[in-house]
Amino acid sequence: MPRTLAIGDVHGCSLALRALLAEIEPQPEDTLVLLGDYVDRGPDSCGVIETILGLREKCQLVTLMGNHEQMMLAAVHEPSEWRFWMQFGGKQTLASYGGSNADIPAEHWEFIRNLRPFFEQDERFFVHANYEPRVALDKQTDHFRYWLHVEQPPQPHISGKRAIVGHTAQRSGEVLVYENLICIDTFCHGGGWLTALDVATEEYWQVNRNGAPRWNGPRILPPA
Numbered sequence: 134m135p136r137t138l139a140i141g142d143v144h145g146c147s148l149a150l151r152a153l154l155a156e157i158e159p160q161p162e163d164t165l166v167l168l169g170d171y172v173d174r175g176p177d178s179c180g181v182i183e184t185i186l187g188l189r190e191k192c193q194l195v196t197l198m199g200n201h202e203q204m205m206l207a208a209v210h211e212p213s214e215w216r217f218w219m220q221f222g223g224k225q226t227l228a229s230y231g232g233s234n235a236d237i238p239a240e241h242w243e244f245i246r247n248l249r250p251f252f253e254q255d256e257r258f259f260v261h262a263n264y265e266p267r268v269a270l271d272k273q274t275d276h277f278r279y280w281l282h283v284e285q286p287p288q289p290h291i292s293g294k295r296a297i298v299g300h301t302a303q304r305s306g307e308v309l310v311y312e313n314l315i316c317i318d319t320f321c322h323g324g325g326w327l328t329a330l331d332v333a334t335e336e337y338w339q340v341n342r343n344g345a346p347r348w349n350g351p352r353i354l355p356p357a
Contacts, residue, residue: 135162139259141299141317141328142168142199145175145225149327150184152344156351157329159192166252168299168317169199169261169279172245173222175322175342179229182241198248199261200279200300206245209234250278253294257332262300264290289313297332306347308337312357330354 138157143150159165167185172178188194201222208218215223230236251260251270258270263281265273266288283301290296290313299318303309306325309316319339321327326339326347336351 135164136160136334137164137166137254137332139166139168139297139317139330139332141319142170142302142321143175143181143327144170144173144201144222144322145178145181145229146321146327146342147175147177147180147184148344149321149340149342150181152340152346153327153329153338154184154188156338156340156346157331159188161192164193164195166195166259166297167197168259168297169197169248170201170299170318171196171199172205172226173201173218174225175222176225177229178226179237179241182244186240186244195252195259196244196248197252197259197261198250198279202245202248203275203279253292257295257297258290258292259297262298263287264296266290283309283314283316286311287314297330306339308354310354310357315354 138159171181204218204221207214208223227233251258253270260278262279263277263283265277296314298314298316301316302318302320304320306319308328317328317330319326319328321342326341328337328339330337335354337354338351339347
């Protein structure tokens with residue numbers, strides 16, 4: 134049966150991403166949703182994007198925009214944004230390419246420019262950061278989609294669908310589970326884990342930034 138799998142914030146951890154993909158083994162009929170923040174902080178943003186580009190022929194790939202991709206694009210088009218990006222991981226991203234924007238391949242810029250704001254299914258939706266409960270998904274602002282952290286039990290969205298998000302780093306390394314929302318940013322770049330979730334079965338896999346699995350096989354999410 135086709136699966137829908139989601140992966141949280143990678144942040145330049147290419148070893149972790151490749152190891153996690155080996156664990157979940159996405160098939161051509163599977164939908165794989167990546168929740169954004171592929172770049173910055175970790176050592177190999179270039180390798181992360183190269184790995185993602187290679188997935189396009191292997192599964193049904195959905196790639197969402199994160200706030201770090203937004204920062205990266207803004208820094209290129211608005212010189213005033215450059216220092217802001219450098220403070221939050223831009224230096225590591227440029228280093229992974231060779232040191233300057235000129236070293237970033239056109240294919241990688243095209244990938245970043247074409248990232249999606251959200252993805253919706255019958256029972257759930259996927260977005261990088263958060264949502265405004267009473268606003269339709271296609272009317273949400275960038276502040277909610279890419280920047281607003283989950284700081285309290287969330288209100289349900291008017292669609293009645295459960296949200297799958299990243300962005301709010303769980304420094305404990307544990308997935309944050311609410312009735313209306315699951316957050317799978319488990320702080321890989323900072324010493325936690327990179328998480329993949331089968332959204333139907335609620336099985337999840339985790340590897341550290343060096344690619345070592347946390348367990349032998351998946352676990353099941355705790356109840357909300």
